[in-house]
Amino acid sequence: MDSEMSDLDQAPAMKNTVVDGENAPLYCICRKPDINCFMIGCDKCNEWFHGHCINVTEKMAKAIREWYCHQCRERDPSLSIRYRKKNRDKDIEPERVEKRSSTPEYKIDKRRGSKVKRSARMCGECEPCTRNEDCGQCDFCKDMKKFGGPNKIRQKCRLRQCVVRARVSVFYIGGLLGSFCFDVNSFSLFLQKMLRVRDEEFSLRERKDNIMHRDRRYLDDYDENDMEPYEHYKDRNASWGSDDDEDGPLYSPVPRKKAIKVKHVKRRDKKFDKKKESRRHKQKQKHRDRLRHSERGDSRHGGDMQQCLGPNCIELTRPNSKYCSEDCGMKLAANRIYEILPQRIQQWQQSPCVAEEQGKKQLERIRREQQAARMRLAEMERRFHELEGIIAKAKQQVVQQDEDVNETDSEDTDLQIFCVSCSHPINPKVALRHMERCYAKYESQTSFGSIFPTRIEGATRLFCDVYNPQSKTYCKRLQVLCPEHSRDPKVLADEVCGCPLVRNVFEPTGDYCRVSKRKCNKHYCWEKLRRAEVDLERVRVWYKLDELFEQERNVRTAMTNRAGLLALMLHQTIQHDPLTTDLRNNKDR
């Protein structure tokens, strides 16, 4: 960048490891920390510079491919800032860049500036980098057009993902785990990667001279998690995956944060973590010490031989147990219960239980509803028998051939009716009869069952319940309505219709239809329909009863379990009412 000011004399040492009072790293010619503005990094010395300090804007940086600071360029005149080919004109007309670019400004990689390069993901030295053939086996290869893939993933072959610089998402998951399948050298590659990281980290931390590792800038790509495995290795001296390693998994690949402004934030995290870490270590240490002490104490009493913890027992323990026998264990447990339980029961009884009250109310409601349902059921049973009585009486009627019957029969209309089942046009006179039969025909072709037989005690003639060995189900239609398993009885020639005649739909007149059953189109199958009506209601009531039983059982179970032995031992009720309890300790006030 020609417009940049001389940064040389203002930044003599260029050590960004210099820290201010708050331990934030200092950068740039101004020796100020990362202030969340656009920064650009030198591709030679890797120092970061605030854009505004050296007059390089973010837009300009977009056009830069390689950028060197003033100091480096003076030292090595062969270094020159290189621009991206296509965007060469962009830094002349930055406004156009903005307009052309589809990337919103806030998403631009501020920190990297000139550093986004194709080679950024290749160290060029590791085995995968030098490999020049795709394996054709991995998911990335299979995605490629040349292997007949859909080209959706668009990533390099797993075996060619750089062990040093490939992104976590492609290397760790695929490269490490995936390539284990293909390549026995993977573990050494992994180590190589880790060691490299360590080298770079050291070079960053120590920086005894100004000669930086060329790859330093990629350090930003490795966050705490990348470092962790090595730290484990270093700290614990080959204790990877050991049981007491509770600080995290052996290797937890966490993707790096997106590009920018993470450097100092990460460092702060690091310090924070370190503090936590050291605290945790201290705690651990204490714990271990305690263990050691207790062990020593135990060993004083005779090494592995220990006395049973059972009440008043002086026997030795069984191996891998604290007790000499099951009995002793149970005794101790019982003692503990006796000790704790009375207090808990007392505590429980002191405070009223809202849930218990609600449960009682619910039970009352359920019982009321059950009562109502039973009444309804009794009513329906009565109706059932009543209906049977009516039908029996109706059968005794004698067929009567009089004029009004014929009159109603001969009522002629132009109305045309179509069957709801077969959609054929039918004569209105016989419509009811036709549709009933037609429906029965179709309905009988299908099954409607469940694998359970009906078991309702004291209920006659509800479900069809015919067993179908093929589907191993029991028919669940109402028995009176099941055309699949029962046929309407054949009507004899002298049989009377017998349908009770009504006034205003519901009021019975006491009369019966005296038309011959075969000829009566008005009351076709009236017995069946009336029976079905009653039975359907009976089923509904049974369902309701069943539901109520279920509810009752649930409430009762809940009430029984509440304040049971286990519950009393395991749970505790805390009154959160601020008027009656104050959860603060006195010293907190």
Added chain:
DNA sequence: CTAAACGATTTA
């Protein structure tokens, strides 16, 4: 949060 998808850019 990860994996998949995809636009964008670079390379051949």
Added chain:
DNA sequence: TAAATCGTTTAG
């Protein structure tokens, strides 16, 4: 210009 593959966005 197509292929390769990157970084970012989106979906789950």
